Amino acid sequence: MLTVDLLRHRDDKEPTPKSALLESSVWVACGLAFSVVVLVSWGSTAFSEYLSGYVIEKSLSVDNVFVWAIIFSSFAIPLRFQHRVLFWGIFGALVLRLAFILAGTTLISRFWWLLVTFGLILIASGVKIIRHRDDEGKHERTGAVRLLGKIIPVQSEFSGHHFLVRKAGKWVATPLLAALVVVEVTDVVFAVDSVPAVLAVSREPFLVFASNAFAILGLRALYFLLGDAKERFHYLSHALGAILIFVGIKMTASHWYHLPTEISLAVIIVILTAAIVFSIQKTKREQLTT
Secondary structure, eight states: OHHHHHHHTTTOOOOOHHHHHHHHHHHHHHHHHHHHHHHHHHOHHHHHHHHHHHHHHHHHHHHHHHHHHHHHHHHTOOHHHHHHHHHHHHHHHHHHHHHHHHHHHHHHHHOTHHHHHHHHHHHHHHHHHHTTOTTHHHHHHHHHHHHHHHHSOBOSSOOTTOSEEEETTEEEEOHHHHHHHHHHHHHHHHHHHHHHHHHTTOOOHHHHHHHHHHHHHTHHHHHHHHTTOGGGOTTHHHHHHHHHHHHHHHHHHTTTOOOOHHHHHHHHHHHHHHHHHHHHHHHHHHHHHO
């Protein structure tokens, strides 16, 4: 599927809203179709765990979309090259997520107190998101580029869709590679929150990775669809923060009390739905007053 996606965009054409909507719908359909496979193969419990993980990861990954918009704006990456950067960025993210998940499930199975630690981290992250600590991404961008510059020279001009070019017999990085490095760094930062959040609803590595994979594979299309829409979702940050706090409490208490996965899924859906409804209402009120 990744190969087909890369071949479809090999000409570096600028995505249209229509094509982005179609691709996003296809990826969501694939993720939901796989939930049916999980239901048939492993039963209702695994189905609920996968679907909860998918919804959590998809929800938390929406912030990635808006961070990508900031990254591409700061590097002045042309729209026609952004898909290539995101393709390899998400490919790297899948590898990093797999390592995070395998390490997390192994450690949790051996040291139960890590559940409490991860839970407290999620609660703190949720509070931070609600308080809108948006300045931190700026430090991650400058730090990552500074580190890349110590490894390989970085030129300021583009060379088509290439990440590396040879100049005077030496390899030089283009702004596309610099943007790719920052995309990977920000994904690691987001994974610190999202992977423990999914581990709060499932300890099965395959289900956790599958839910992560299907959720983030569709983010490229979602980016081109929603990249400029953050201002319309006034309560998105509050909803994401509330979800992190909820799953953090669930994970912290899980050693003593197991909350059914179906209830977790219902709570997450209610939080997201409420955020969407209140955001729409606020947008309508603002339009009436202008």
